[in-house]
């Protein structure tokens with residue numbers, strides 16, 4: 001993958017040879033995230049998107065504390081989805097005023113923690129309003145709330161749809177006026193709306209359409225809000241290319257569309273800041289998963305590289321994290337760059353045929369001890385994988 005340079009036979013992560021990084025980590029498997037690529041991605045986004053647009057990091061994509069701390073410095077806010085993530089975000093130095101908390105099934109103690117921390121809660125049900133009112137009274141602090149709306153449209157062409165139709169996320173737009181009335185009656189501090197329609201989208205026109213419709217929806221609802229809209233979170237869903245034939249997302253039209261929306265907001269919702277929240281797009285391409293070849297064997301003509309890690313650390317490379325059909329991620333042998341190729345399958349150490357890292361791919365010829373590298377692995381890696389399955393050692397994560 002062209003975001004990583006090569007020197008001799010070695011892939012470089014932020015300028016350092018992979019074998020040297022493996023030596024300093026001390027054990028395989030590990031994830032390595034390249035901080036210069038995080039910086040570059042944020043700079044590209046800032047250049048393409050209008051000034052004043054708030055950029056948030058949805059930390060569920062990669063909750064590694066060092067990554068969250070880096071992103072907290074680079075971006076305008078952090079979006080958390082549990083009290084556990086809230087702790088990591090606050091530890092990382094995120095400004096509580098710029099932290100928002102979304103997710104279905106927020107437990108009563110988590111909502112109390114959120115009020116105590118002073119973060120914005122993206123409310124997803126009427127029940128949360130009652131719990132927040134009690135928490136605010138108990139603590140003598142305001143409960144800052146935004147309403148997450150389940151819109152009446154979808155993000156077309158998304159890998160995962162998280163809005164439109166019946167959903168466990170947010171409040172259906174039809175029910176929003178009643179929930180806003182209840183918010184007013186309970187004396188909660190309304191700050192805005194949150195819309196998140198879907199994930200992993202590579203079609204700029206679909207993203208623009210969803211953002212446009214989200215804006216219109218919020219504008220329609222703005223007449224009924226207890227206080228003016230201060231935050232309007234239009235979601236994200238920006239995808240990254242994983243498979244042959246997929247193109248990098250063109251930010252041009254998205255930036256132009258957001259600039260137009262921001263211009264309208266200046267007139268129509270003068271107190272509102274527009275926010276987008278991104279996870280995968282910020283971190284996905286900056287990370288690799290590295291696992292060592294433990295065994296190499298041939299079964300009925302097919303060569304297998306058996307590695308020391310697999311779906312226990314990286315469920316999505318095995319095709320079992322929301323994919324319909326399994327396709328190979330980009331893979332290489334990190335210490336055999338430019339070497340002669342060989343057709344192999346790379347598998348993990350688990351006793352299940354699902355534990356597949358690369359299915360019949362032409363990779364540089366590898367030996368036992370070599371380092372298999374899975375690209376596009378900075379998002380939904382370790383924290384999205386069944387680490388305890390089969391009892392192998394945990395994976396290490398480093399920011400390089």
Ligand SMILES: *Cc1c(COP(=O)(O)O)cnc(C)c1O
Nearest residue numbers: 058061196199200237278279280
């Ligand atoms: C998962 C999630 C995100 C991040 O999605 P990506 O596809 O990783 O950008 C953002 N917002 C909400 C509410 C989410 O649930």
